[in-house]
Amino acid sequence: GGDKILAAGHDCVPVAFHVDASGKLSQGSRLEEATQVESAGETKARDRFMRIDNTGTERVDSKLGTTHQSQINSMRIMEGDKADAVRVSTTAGEGALVTWN
Numbered sequence: 762g763g764d765k766i767l768a769a770g771h772d773c774v775p776v777a778f779h780v781d782a783s784g785k786l787s788q789g790s791r792l793e794e795a796t797q798v799e800s801a802g803e804t805k806a807r808d809r810f811m812r813i814d815n816t817g818t819e820r821v822d823s824k825l826g827t828t829h830q831s832q833i834n835s836m837r838i839m840e841g842d843k844a845d846a847v848r849v850s851t852t853a854g855e856g857a858l859v860t861w862n
Contacts, residue, residue: 763844765789769833769851773825775861792861795826829853 766786769775777789824830831854839860841847850860 767792767836767846767849769836771832773827773829773832773853775833775836775849775851793827797826828859829855829857831855 764780766778766780767775768778772791774795775792777792778786779789780786829851833851833853835852837850838846839848839850848860848862850858852858
């Protein structure tokens with residue numbers, strides 16, 4: 762509705778902000794709650810050396826607990842209008858296109 766602003770960026774998840782009658786913003790809800798992802802931080806030394814041998818790097822890929830894995834760089838209204846967006850889409854640095862209701 763007209764009392765909300767939807768914003769997105771480096772947090773990888775769109776966030777709704779509420780606007781009160783005086784125009785003051787307060788944070789509302791996130792459109793997605795992050796889920797717990799297994800940590801790849803601790804690995805056995807043997808696994809580490811095997812990875813270095815196989816890939817030539819120590820790098821351990823990590824995955825965020827959100828749909829987008831990178832900052833959101835685009836948001837478009839798919840249904841409704843600026844005053845009452847019903848469905849929006851976002852794209853992010855990893856190339857994913859996500860629709861939100």
